[in-house]
Amino acid sequence: MRFASPIALFCLSVSTAPLVAGESPPVLRISGQLANAPVTLSLADLKAMPVTTLETDTVVTDGMHRFTGVLMRDLLENLEAEGDIVTATALNDYIVDIPMTDFEDFDVIVAYAMDGAALDRADKGPLWIVYPRENHTELQDIRYDYRWVWQLSQLDVR
Numbered sequence: 001m002r003f004a005s006p007i008a009l010f011c012l013s014v015s016t017a018p019l020v021a022g023e024s025p026p027v028l029r030i031s032g033q034l035a036n037a038p039v040t041l042s043l044a045d046l047k048a049m050p051v052t053t054l055e056t057d058t059v060v061t062d063g064m065h066r067f068t069g070v071l072m073r074d075l076l077e078n079l080e081a082e083g084d085i086v087t088a089t090a091l092n093d094y095i096v097d098i099p100m101t102d103f104e105d106f107d108v109i110v111a112y113a114m115d116g117a118a119l120d121r122a123d124k125g126p127l128w129i130v131y132p133r134e135n136h137t138e139l140q141d142i143r144y145d146y147r148w149v150w151q152l153s154q155l156d157v158r
């Protein structure tokens with residue numbers, strides 16, 4: 001594990017079981033205006049944070065699905081992120097700017113599982129930004145659809 005500091009940070013601010021460093025490979029790099037940048041997190045790091053589940057449909061799947069993950073708001077607060085924009089990058093080099101206000105206004109999650117199964121790389125995984133579009137009609141809009149970054153690999157706060 002190259003960056004040990006995020007683990008210490010999460011232990012300080014989140015009351016969960018201690019993490020085992022190096023248990024799984026990095027899946028998410030977070031850079032930019034943080035207390036301690038960059039931070040590289042594994043799935044184990046994310047799973048050790050408070051869990052949020054969200055039931056919603058999506059524009060690319062049929063019917064309702066139950067997503068499991070971490071609130072973007074919690075993740076960014078834990079890292080003491082300060083900024084107006086989060087630039088999200090995916091494994092397929094898709095890039096989109098997301099206003100920080102989205103995470104204050106809505107319970108947006110970084111999902112690592114759908115319907116109880118891990119999201120795999122061949123199908124939107126390992127991480128997918130998921131909006132609670134079922135609960136907010138204003139989110140049922142193309143402006144938000146393109147912020148549902150699948151195969152998420154990086155966040156840059158500025």
Ligand SMILES: Nc1nc2c(c(=O)[nH]1)N[C@H]1C(S)=C(S)[C@@H](COP(=O)(O)O)O[C@H]1N2
Pocket residue numbers: 059060090091092094145146147148149150151152
């Ligand atoms: N990684 C990644 N995420 C992405 C995209 C993409 O090309 N790559 N397309 C975005 C856009 S433009 C939309 S409308 C939604 C749905 O895209 P899809 O139909 O290509 O799955 O996902 C968003 N997330």
Ligand SMILES: [Mo]
Pocket residue numbers: 145146
């Ligand atoms: Mo799109």
